[in-house]
Every structure is written in structure tokens, then in C-alpha cells.
Amino acid sequence: MSKQINVALIGNPNTGKTSVFNALTGLNQKVGNYPGITVEKKEGICKLPRGVKAHIIDLPGTYSLNASSLDENVVIELLLNKNDKDFPDIAVVVSDVENLKRNLLLFTQIKDLEIPTLLVINMADRMSYKGISLDIDYLEEHLQTKIALISTRKNEGINNLKNLIANLKDLPIKPCLNASEIDQDYFDNLRKAFPNQLLYKLWLVITQDVNFGKTDRNEIGAVANFKTKSKADLKRLQQKETIKRYQFINNVLKKGQTIDISQAKDLRTKLDRILTHKVWGYTIFFVILLTIFQAIYDWSSIPMDFIDTVFASLSEWTKNMLPSGAFTNLLAEGIIPGLGGIVIFIPQIAFLFLFIAVLEESGYMSRVVFLMDRVMRRFGLSGKSVVPLISGTACAIPAIMATRNIESWKERLITILVTPFTTCSARLPVYLIIISLVIPEGRFLGLSYQALTLMLLYLIGFGTAVISAYILNKILKIKSKTFFVIEMPNYKLPMFKNVALTVIEKTKSFVFGAGKIILAISIVLWFLASYGPGEQFNNAETIVKAEYAPQNLNEEDLKQKIASHKLEHSFIGITGRAIEPAIRPLGYDWKIGIAIVSSFAAREVFVGTLATIYSVGSDDEATIKNRMAAEVNPILGGPLFTFASGISLLLFYAFAMQCMSTLAIVKRETNSWKWPVLQLVIMTAFAYIVALIAFQFLK
Amino acid sequence: MQDTLAHLKRGEKGIITDVSSIHIPLKLLEMGCLPGNAVQLVQLAPFQDPMYLNINGTHLAIRKETASHILIEKTTHE
Numbered sequence: 098m099s100k101q102i103n104v105a106l107i108g109n110p111n112t113g114k115t116s117v118f119n120a121l122t123g124l125n126q127k128v129g130n131y132p133g134i135t136v137e138k139k140e141g142i143c144k145l146p147r148g149v150k151a152h153i154i155d156l157p158g159t160y161s162l163n164a165s166s167l168d169e170n171v172v173i174e175l176l177l178n179k180n181d182k183d184f185p186d187i188a189v190v191v192s193d194v195e196n197l198k199r200n201l202l203l204f205t206q207i208k209d210l211e212i213p214t215l216l217v218i219n220m221a222d223r224m225s226y227k228g229i230s231l232d233i234d235y236l237e238e239h240l241q242t243k244i245a246l247i248s249t250r251k252n253e254g255i256n257n258l259k260n261l262i263a264n265l266k267d268l269p270i271k272p273c274l275n276a277s278e279i280d281q282d283y284f285d286n287l288r289k290a291f292p293n294q295l296l297y298k299l300w301l302v303i304t305q306d307v308n309f310g311k312t313d314r315n316e317i318g319a320v321a322n323f324k325t326k327s328k329a330d331l332k333r334l335q336q337k338e339t340i341k342r343y344q345f346i347n348n349v350l351k352k353g354q355t356i357d358i359s360q361a362k363d364l365r366t367k368l369d370r371i372l373t374h375k376v377w378g379y380t381i382f383f384v385i386l387l388t389i390f391q392a393i394y395d396w397s398s399i400p401m402d403f404i405d406t407v408f409a410s411l412s413e414w415t416k417n418m419l420p421s422g423a424f425t426n427l428l429a430e431g432i433i434p435g436l437g438g439i440v441i442f443i444p445q446i447a448f449l450f451l452f453i454a455v456l457e458e459s460g461y462m463s464r465v466v467f468l469m470d471r472v473m474r475r476f477g478l479s480g481k482s483v484v485p486l487i488s489g490t491a492c493a494i495p496a497i498m499a500t501r502n503i504e505s506w507k508e509r510l511i512t513i514l515v516t517p518f519t520t521c522s523a524r525l526p527v528y529l530i531i532i533s534l535v536i537p538e539g540r541f542l543g544l545s546y547q548a549l550t551l552m553l554l555y556l557i558g559f560g561t562a563v564i565s566a567y568i569l570n571k572i573l574k575i576k577s578k579t580f581f582v583i584e585m586p587n588y589k590l591p592m593f594k595n596v597a598l599t600v601i602e603k604t605k606s607f608v609f610g611a612g613k614i615i616l617a618i619s620i621v622l623w624f625l626a627s628y629g630p631g632e633q634f635n636n637a638e639t640i641v642k643a644e645y646a647p648q649n650l651n652e653e654d655l656k657q658k659i660a661s662h663k664l665e666h667s668f669i670g671i672t673g674r675a676i677e678p679a680i681r682p683l684g685y686d687w688k689i690g691i692a693i694v695s696s697f698a699a700r701e702v703f704v705g706t707l708a709t710i711y712s713v714g715s716d717d718e719a720t721i722k723n724r725m726a727a728e729v730n731p732i733l734g735g736p737l738f739t740f741a742s743g744i745s746l747l748l749f750y751a752f753a754m755q756c757m758s759t760l761a762i763v764k765r766e767t768n769s770w771k772w773p774v775l776q777l778v779i780m781t782a783f784a785y786i787v788a789l790i791a792f793q794f795l796k
Numbered sequence: 797m798q799d800t801l802a803h804l805k806r807g808e809k810g811i812i813t814d815v816s817s818i819h820i821p822l823k824l825l826e827m828g829c830l831p832g833n834a835v836q837l838v839q840l841a842p843f844q845d846p847m848y849l850n851i852n853g854t855h856l857a858i859r860k861e862t863a864s865h866i867l868i869e870k871t872t873h874e
Contacts, residue, residue, distance in 0.1 A: 161826045199828055199854050336817055339825050365855075366838070375842035467857045471843040480846070504821065580821050580862060585838075585848060585855040 435619025477570025
């Protein structure tokens with residue numbers, strides 16, 4: 098078998114690079130992280146003609162090789178490090194036919210690295226629509242490359258692209274312009290000092306902060322010290338370089354591309370006029386948010402009820418079919434309810450990611466950023482903070498990573514600190530189950546009370562985030578330059594394939610990532626709840642029988658009493674009752690206390706924990722919800738989940754910083770323990786106080 | 797006084813004449829914000845800020861503060 102070739106997909110954001118990746122790899126892709134950093138690494142396998150296999154990496158989108166973020170650094174580090182196992186045999190630069198001029202800047206830089214480079218011009222289907230025509234032969238000759246004109250939307254040109262990749266030996270590796278002309282003397286000296294190195298590579302090492310692998314560092318180390326120019330001079334030179342490259346590109350495109358403006362139809366202007374309008378813009382944004390919450394709550398309840406029932410009967414079935422014993426109990430009371438607690442949330446998480454993917458893909462998200470920047474700035478945030486705050490409704494971790502493109506450090510830090518207030522999908526399970534227990538059914542203006550409560554909780558989340566940002570902005574004394582640049586991409590109909598792949602990918606990572614934790618915790622909890630130390634636990638049957646002997650209870654009731662006595666004296670019961678005094682003022686019993694503590698691993702564990710605790714010792718076929726509804730308050734009598742304790746619990750979850758992974762990511766992104774620790778302490782204390790007030794006031 | 801980008805009104809066009817490099821991030825230059833390129837103000841956000849521009853065919857938004865460091869010559873006159 099022939100050797101696998103490494104292909105790196107490189108391109109500006111919004112060029113449809115990921116569509117190209119999806120078209121080449123289909124479902125043969127996986128998403129991981131670059132070692133040591135949290136930049137997403139997407140790779141996949143593609144079969145090329147003549148049995149050649151290609152390993153394809155989708156590099157983070159970048160406007161140039163002058164990195165200004167961690168994500169962009171990844172691109173340079175890979176392209177400069179020949180020893181990296183992923184070092185590309187061929188660089189495929191993806192461009193968008195409508196933004197060719199700007200896209201070619203990155204292309205000319207990559208050509209200077211003398212890697213075989215192929216130019217993909219995507220969105221060819223829009224050419225006639227925009228009145229664009231291209232002279233491909235002319236462009237290929239002057240850009241020193243082969244061009245694949247494709248349309249991922251119409252699925253055209255993909256085979257040709259695969260062919261061109263397979264024939265990478267035909268690609269010229271010469272640079273297409275001589276950038277060193279901008280300061281001939283300086284570059285001549287540089288070349289003399291390091292005759293064995295590529296000139297452009299040297300230039301990048303001098304101007305960028307690049308991390309190299311060990312072997313390369315020794316050779317390159319000396320270059321970084323080759324400083325015959327000041328920082329300001331270097332920046333001026335970089336500017337000259339950019340101008341030089343654009344001059345070249347303009348000249349090539351003058352002959353290679355013609356745009357007949359009279360042919361162009363402009364949907365963008367019309368849509369922009371409405372979507373960024375001072376009244377309609379905000380109204381539409383609000384309606385979109387409302388639709389999302391209605392979908393998450395109302396539309397997904399049918400599959401969820403179905404899943405809940407299926408797992409309850411599966412548990413029952415296992416108990417009846419397998420011989421009784423510790424293993425069967427573990428399966429029926431620990432593992433199956435635990436798994437159920439994961440699977441049940443798939444419909445909602447899928448819906449949430451579906452909406453986020455559509456908003457991103459369509460280009461609408463940039464308009465929201467544009468619309469919100471001035472408003473957000475008043476609170477010390479940036480328009481770009483809207484994206485983390487919205488994607489924080491999925492998960493705080495990618496949301497905090499999405500703050501990287503905020504140029505000002507102060508705005509970025511504040512965004513990081515307040516993002517965990519937004520309602521992430523992990524809080525959703527907790528909200529949903531409690532809302533369905535304590536909020537009455539019924540409708541108001543066609544929206545259910547329960548959906549409105551959920552909407553309100555999201556608004557509380559956003560509101561708290563914004564208010565804390567305002568306070569932080571006043572307190573934090575950080576001076577940093579405030580830059581703000583955002584591309585306003587064309588409106589595009591989201592591609593089904595891209596959206597579907599995102600939804601599948603994110604849902605999968607929820608099920609397997611969070612799922613693993615939930616399952617592990619469920620099993621541990623089952624053990625802790627099924628075993629206990631001492632007399633009280635081991636002789637529960639005798640003790641309970643003796644205690645209730647005068648009352649002459651029937652078989653069923655007695656069994657119930659024994660089970661709850663056992664639970665109370667199990668390991669988990671003892672721990673739970675130890676912390677009970679702290680949470681009783683909030684209206685919770687020790688079981689909820691355990692659930693709160695274990696949900697520190699991941700919030701959604703709350704439901705799974707209660708499911709496990711309640712199912713131990715009970716053998717009727719009940720859903721999680723029914724079991725929770727049946728719980729009795731040990732002191733006051735009556736149901737445990739009342740309006741007061743329910744609201745108190747909802748508010749606690751709305752404000753508490755309750756996720757280890759988020760703390761870890763905040764530590765990594767701020768590079769200090771100070772911020773995550775402050776977040777943990779302040780948010781949890783605030784949550785406790787609010788929940789306390791709510792319960793005492795409502796009870 | 798020379799006009800800057802911040803002086804453009806909606807729909808107006810101009811040519812960039814100079815860019816104050818200390819105040820402008822390299823990224824903005826790379827997106828086409830360079831002397832000689834044509835620029836048009838497409839849209840102003842509510843509260844007149846940020847500005848949605850078409851520079852050299854690239855659509856992008858920047859804040860007014862940044863725009864005031866980019867000198868232009870208006871090509872449309874009322």
C-alpha cells in the first residue's frame with residue numbers, strides 16, 4: 098500500500114473550509130485537541146483515486162500567517178515544523194470566489210513556504226449570481242498553482258479536487274512573488290546569516306511568537322535573536338509586506354477576474370437593512386431566541402417522555418429476567434437509570450446545537466455581534482461577547498474558548514468571568530425536571546407556563562451575566578487597547594450536511610464525554626447507597642420490624658420502611674445527613690444535598706444521582722419524574738418538591754458555579770488560579786443566599 | 797482638517813489615503829484596509845457605532861474610535 102499523504106486545509110474564516118473538509122471526509126472524521134492547548138483539532142481520512150489515502154487536517158481559520166491568537170498560532174507552528182508528524186505534503190488553500198482578493202493574501206504567504214500548494218475556489222455556484230468570471234489558466238500561471246473550482250453546496254468539482262490532491266507532484270513549489278523586495282538589504286543579510294533556511298520562514302520566526310519542537314528549536318533559536326531592527330520598524334515592514342502582496346494580487350486579478358456589477362444581485366443589502374435595523378433587528382433577534390426556547394422545551398418533550406418510559410421498563414425487565422443478586426441490582430438500579438439520565442437529554446441538546454449551528458452558518462451571528470456591540474460595551478463587554486454568551490447556552494467550555502477572538506484583554510476577561518452565568522445545556526436537565534414538578538401546566542398567549550419559566554431562567558442567567566460584567570468593569574483596573582474587527586460574511590442558506598455533522602458531533606461528545614462521568618458517578622453512588630457500616634444498616638430489617646411491630650403494617654409498607662431505613666444508614670445516607678443542616682434552610686433534604694455535591698462533576702449528574710438514590714430499594718416501574726414527585730418532606734410532610742423548594746433549587750442552579758471542567762478551562766484561559774477560585778467562591782455564595790431568600794419567602 | 801472613516805455617512809464612499817499604523821492592528825490591514833483602497837459605509841449600527849464597511853470588497857465592522865485613525869478622501873458628495 099502506498100504511503101498516506103498529509104493534507105492541510107487552510108483558509109480564511111467564512112470561506113466554507115469546513116464544508117470542503119466535510120465533503121472530503123464525510124463521517125470519517127474526528128475532533129480532538131492539539132496537545133496541551135484547547136484548540137480544536139479536526140482530522141479525517143479521504144480516499145483518493147488510484148488507492149491513495151489522504152489524512153486531512155482542517156486547520157483553524159486565519160486571515161494570514163501573522164498570528165494574533167492561539168488558534169492562528171497552530172497554523173504557523175504546523176507549517177514551519179517539518180518534523181511534525183502532521184506536516185503537510187500538500188497545503189490546500191480554500192478561498193471564496195466572492196472574496197478572492199483577500200483570500201489570496203494568505204495564499205501568497207503559504208506559497209513562500211515552498212510547500213506544494215493547491216488553490217480551491219469555493220462557492221463557484223455564486224459566480225453567475227454575482228457576475229464574476231475567472232480566467233483559470235491565467236490565474237494558475239501567475240499564482241504558480243493548480244486551481245480547483247468547486248461548489249460544496251452543489252457538490253460540484255469534488256472529484257476533480259481529489260484528483261489534483263493525488264497528483265500533488267505536478268504542483269509548482271516556487272513562490273509567486275518576491276516579498277523580500279520590501280527591504281532588499283535586510284533580507285540579503287538575513288539570507289547570508291542563515292544560508293540553509295528558507296527566507297520566509299526566518300522572517301516569520303523573527304516577527305512571530307512561534308513555539309517549535311525540540312529539534313527545530315536549536316537551529317531556529319539563533320534566528321529569533323537576529324534583531325537588527327526595532328519592533329516598530331518590524332511592524333512597518335510587515336505593513337509594507339502586506340501592501341506589496343496586495344499589489345501583486347490586484348495585478349493578477351485585474352486580468353484574471355472580471356466582475357460585471359450590473360449582473361450582481363444584492364440580497365445582502367436588503368437583508369442587512371432589516372436584520373440590523375434599530376427596531377426590527379432587535380425584535381427579530383428576540384423572536385429567534387424565543388423560538389429556540391419553545392423548541393427546546395415543547396418540541397423535545399415527546400421523544401423525552403418516550404425515552405424516560407423505555408428506560409424505566411428496561412430496568413424493570415432486567416430485574417425480572419436476571420437472577421436476583423448484587424450484579425442484577427447494580428445493573429437495574431445503578432447502570433440503567435444512570436444511562437437513562439444521559440440519553441434522555443439527547444433531543445434537547447440536539448435542538449440547541451441545531452439552532453446554534455444554523456445561526457453561525459447563515460452569517461446571522463455576525464449581525465448580532467454588530468447589533469449588540471454598542472450595548473454590550475456599556476457593560477464592559479464587546480459585541481463579540483454575544484457569541485460566548487449564546488454558545489454558553491450549550492456549554493461554558495467552548496464558550497470560554499470562543500472568547501479568544503475578543504481583541505481587548507479586559508473585555509475578554511470579563512466575558513470569561515460572566516459566561517458561566519448563562520444557562521448551559523447541563524443545567525437544562527435539572528431545570529426541566531424541576532419545572533415539570535413544580536410549575537403548573539397551562540398556556541399563556543400560546544406559550545406554556547413551563548416554557549415561559551424556562552425562558553425566564555435563561556433571561557435571569559443573561560441578566561446576571563450582564564450585571565456582573567457591569568460591576569466587574571467598574572472594579573477591574575486593567576488598561577488594554579480596545580480593538581474590534583469583525584468580518585460580515587455573506588448570508589448563506591445553511592448547508593444541511595454541515596449542520597447535521599455539527600449536531601451529531603456535539604451530541605456525541607455530550608453522550609460520551611459527559612456520559613462517562615455520569616455513568617461512573619451513578620455506579621459509585623449505587624455502591625454507596627447499597628452498602629453501609631454498622632448495626633443500623635446491616636440489621637435494618639430487625640430494627641424496623643421491631644419498631645413498627647405494634648402498628649401491624651402490611652408487607653408492602655414494611656418493605657418500603659426497611660428500604661428507606663437502609664438508605665438512610667448507608668454510606669451515602671450518613672454523608673448526606675452530615676451536610677443536611679447546611680442546606681435545610683434552602684428547603685432541601687439530604688438526598689438533594691448529595692445530588693448537589695455530586696453534580697459538581699457535571700451539573701446534569703443531579704438528575705442521574707436522584708434517579709439512582711430513589712431507585713435503590715424500590716422495585717416498582719416508575720419514571721424518574723414520578724419518583725421525585727412521590728418524595729415526601731421528612732419534616733414538614735407533604736411533597737418534598739414544592740413550589741418554594743423547587744424555585745429555590747432552580748435559583749441555586751442558575752447562579753452556582755458548579756462544574757469542574759469550567760473551572761479548569763478558566764484557569765487555562767486566564768493562566769491563573771485567581772480567577773477560577775474567585776468565580777467559584779462568589780458565585781456559590783451568591784447562589785446560596787438567593788436560594789435561601791427565595792425559599793424562606795415562598796414557603 | 798482631513799476626513800477620516802468616522803466621518804462617512806451611510807452609503808457614502810471614499811478612498812483610503814493614510815492609515816495610522818500605531819493605532820491600527822495588522823489584522824485590519826490584512827483584511828484590505830490599506831491606502832489606495834476604496835471604502836463604503838454600508839450600515840451604521842443603532843447608536844451610530846460600530847460601522848459596517850465595505851473595504852475593497854471585504855465586508856467588515858469596526859468601532860468608530862478605530863475608524864477615526866483611518867484617513868480618507870470622500871468620493872461621493874452631497
